[in-house]
Amino acid sequence: MKKYIAKRVLNALFVVWLVATVVFFGLRAIPGGPVRTMLGAEATEEAVNRMRAELGLDQPLYVQYVEWMIDLVTFDLGQSLTSGEQISVMMASAVPRTLSIALIGVVVGLGIALPTGIISATRKGQRSDYVATVAAFLGLSMPAFFIGILLALVFGVWWGVLPIVGYAPLQEDGIVEWFRRILLPGISVGVPYAAVVMRMTRSSLLEVLDAEYMRTAKAKGVGRTTRLYKHAMQNALIPVVTVAGIQIALVLVGSVTVELVFGIQGIGRLLVDAILDRNYPVTQAVILLVASIMVFMNLSVDIIYTFLDPRIRYGDEAS
Amino acid sequence: MSNDHTTSGRSDSDALDPDERERIARRYRDESPVESTENRGVYRRIRDQILSDKKAIFGATMVLLFVFTAMFAPMIAPYEQDETFGINQEPNSYSEGDYTGNGEIDRVWHVLGTDSFGHDLFTRIVFGARISLLVALTTVAFAFTVGTAIGLIAGYYGGLIDELLMRYVDFQWAFPSIILAAGLIAFLGGLGVTNVVIAIGVAFIDDFARLVRGEVLSIREEEYVLAARAIGTSDRRIMTKEILPNAVAPIIVQMTLMIPLAIIAEAALSFLGLGVKPTTPTWGLLLAEGRQYINQAWWISVFPGLAIMVVVLAFNMFGDSLRDAFDVKQSEVSEK
Numbered sequence: 001m002k003k004y005i006a007k008r009v010l011n012a013l014f015v016v017w018l019v020a021t022v023v024f025f026g027l028r029a030i031p032g033g034p035v036r037t038m039l040g041a042e043a044t045e046e047a048v049n050r051m052r053a054e055l056g057l058d059q060p061l062y063v064q065y066v067e068w069m070i071d072l073v074t075f076d077l078g079q080s081l082t083s084g085e086q087i088s089v090m091m092a093s094a095v096p097r098t099l100s101i102a103l104i105g106v107v108v109g110l111g112i113a114l115p116t117g118i119i120s121a122t123r124k125g126q127r128s129d130y131v132a133t134v135a136a137f138l139g140l141s142m143p144a145f146f147i148g149i150l151l152a153l154v155f156g157v158w159w160g161v162l163p164i165v166g167y168a169p170l171q172e173d174g175i176v177e178w179f180r181r182i183l184l185p186g187i188s189v190g191v192p193y194a195a196v197v198m199r200m201t202r203s204s205l206l207e208v209l210d211a212e213y214m215r216t217a218k219a220k221g222v223g224r225t226t227r228l229y230k231h232a233m234q235n236a237l238i239p240v241v242t243v244a245g246i247q248i249a250l251v252l253v254g255s256v257t258v259e260l261v262f263g264i265q266g267i268g269r270l271l272v273d274a275i276l277d278r279n280y281p282v283t284q285a286v287i288l289l290v291a292s293i294m295v296f297m298n299l300s301v302d303i304i305y306t307f308l309d310p311r312i313r314y315g316d317e318a319s
Numbered sequence: 320m321s322n323d324h325t326t327s328g329r330s331d332s333d334a335l336d337p338d339e340r341e342r343i344a345r346r347y348r349d350e351s352p353v354e355s356t357e358n359r360g361v362y363r364r365i366r367d368q369i370l371s372d373k374k375a376i377f378g379a380t381m382v383l384l385f386v387f388t389a390m391f392a393p394m395i396a397p398y399e400q401d402e403t404f405g406i407n408q409e410p411n412s413y414s415e416g417d418y419t420g421n422g423e424i425d426r427v428w429h430v431l432g433t434d435s436f437g438h439d440l441f442t443r444i445v446f447g448a449r450i451s452l453l454v455a456l457t458t459v460a461f462a463f464t465v466g467t468a469i470g471l472i473a474g475y476y477g478g479l480i481d482e483l484l485m486r487y488v489d490f491q492w493a494f495p496s497i498i499l500a501a502g503l504i505a506f507l508g509g510l511g512v513t514n515v516v517i518a519i520g521v522a523f524i525d526d527f528a529r530l531v532r533g534e535v536l537s538i539r540e541e542e543y544v545l546a547a548r549a550i551g552t553s554d555r556r557i558m559t560k561e562i563l564p565n566a567v568a569p570i571i572v573q574m575t576l577m578i579p580l581a582i583i584a585e586a587a588l589s590f591l592g593l594g595v596k597p598t599t600p601t602w603g604l605l606l607a608e609g610r611q612y613i614n615q616a617w618w619i620s621v622f623p624g625l626a627i628m629v630v631v632l633a634f635n636m637f638g639d640s641l642r643d644a645f646d647v648k649q650s651e652v653s654e655k
Binding site for chain 1: 609
């Protein structure tokens with residue numbers, strides 16, 4: 001098991017290194033070069049050279065590459081081209097916003113998905129199953145930003161009970177204000193997530209309920225509740241955890257568009273603004289950050305999986 | 320037996336009970352759908368099952384309606400796509416003015432209202448279907464071609480080639496597709512349909528590569544493949560004539576389920592301002608505009624959003640039914 005985890009960690013680090021490398025060369029492969037693109041065609045040769053020197057682009061490629069790697073390891077992400085702000089500072093302000101949205105999204109999502117999935121599976125073919133299945137289909141079919149707009153419309157514009165623009169930092173404005181501003185974006189990203197997890201819970205539980213050991217448990221006279229929560233759920237949860245973990249990506253992606261709906265300066269907003277401004281250092285930093293989060297997430301899911309599923313044996317133990 | 324179910328009026332999404340379904344499914348599995356006369360029965364059974372599935376019928380009808388709308392947009396839309404009338408008009412309202420240029424006052428009906436530029440919203444949504452369909456089909460075709468090639472080669476040859484190609488796929492997997500697409504837009508530098516198609520198409524490659532590789536691995540050791548190899552059939556021929564046709568069911572299901580994801584991805588990119596050029600009628604841009612005018616004109620965002628929802632729902636339902644009919648076992652396909 002240790003060997004397996006070590007291998008997965010190494011693999012993850014390798015992918016992150018690969019992403020960093022591709023981002024590095026990708027930036028330099030932009031047709032015409034990033035500086036030309038940023039300054040426009042009419043910029044003087046002098047201005048271009050000055051900017052290149054400023055960005056360190058006049059150095060030999062291998063020197064730039066080594067410097068970029070050292071910067072990354074020391075979390076020195078450079079400065080924004082438009083504001084001159086340290087990118088690490090911008091990140092420090094953006095990350096909690098996105099994470100807050102994601103947190104609410106995951107809590108709301110699991111809060112909806114697990115009970116509905118269980119009800120749906122245990123009452124298969126009944127009206128409640130039907131309603132839940134249709135609802136899940138609808139949830140899957142609505143982009144997070146459309147859900148966000150609908151929520152903003154209903155709770156913000158028509159009922160006027162919740163603010164629909166901006167964010168309130170937890171430390172400064174307190175938990176109530178923070179929650180009021182993060183609730184709608186959170187629900188927006190949580191609904192598609194809930195739909196995916198609910199479908200998985202339902203199908204996984206259905207499969208387990210059909211298993212022979214469930215029949216045995218029933219024959220032994222184990223009560224219905226114990227059977228469901230102790231025998232069935234424990235086994236059914238394994239694939240659910242995998243999907244729930246991997247699909248956190250869905251929540252993060254949803255957050256990119258939802259941040260725009262609710263005017264929150266999170267990671268997504270940072271990325272979109274950077275791309276529109278041709279602010280390459282910020283663009284590459286955000287892309288690298290997101291990719292690292294994804295790799296880390298997949299790694300965690302893999303590792304949790306090994307603990308959850310006793311049937312999994314890895315090479316070193318089986319022999 | 321399936322006829323009983325169509326007439327029974329049950330609105331359940333699972334028209335067959337699980338045992339019966341499993342029995343039918345097992346029969347499909349045993350007779351792998353390759354082209355030959357004796358397999359015509361399999362196609363008929365699959366067709367019958369799809370026809371008896373209300374979810375599939377609903378999905379297919381809506382999908383056809385969508386395709387029809389996109390193809391005949393100029394005939395369906397009441398006005399020209401960039402004709403302007405009174406701005407932010409409510410649904411079911413009228414614009415008055417000389418729109419034909421004949422010196423007389425015209426009275427123009429807007430069933431869904433107008434947007435902040437004065438475009439007739441229904442007209443914009445109808446034309447928006449074109450971009451959605453165009454982008455969805457081309458991106459999925461692109462991702463299918465490249466992804467299938469990667470998956471076939473990786474799965475068939477194994478070894479170092481497999482290792483390298485799959486490392487690439489792993490690498491791409493580290494990116495949520497919208498983030499990757501956004502990054503590619505940054506790299507390609509500039510808005511427009513072509514860039515959107517490239518960006519989303521590339522972002523979807525890994526889904527096909529993984530799927531096809533998995534299928535190839537399970538088919539590679541089948542007797543008919545071994546037989547083909549034994550009689551000296553070329554690798555390329557084995558891959559395209561022996562293996563690929565036998566992996567066609569999961570690929571079709573995957574394509575049907577990727578189309579709605581492509582539609583959402585296009586809408587999301589346009590919504591973010593990273594998609595097609597601002598004057599193009601697309602659902603994503605309308606939503607972005609609607610967000611801006613959320614206090615004055617709810618209809619600008621709500622109707623295009625509903626359009627996305629209905630089309631995506633239709634493809635999802637149809638794809639889900641196809642999956643049941645083909646009995647393709649696969650994990651949830653969804654945006655990552």
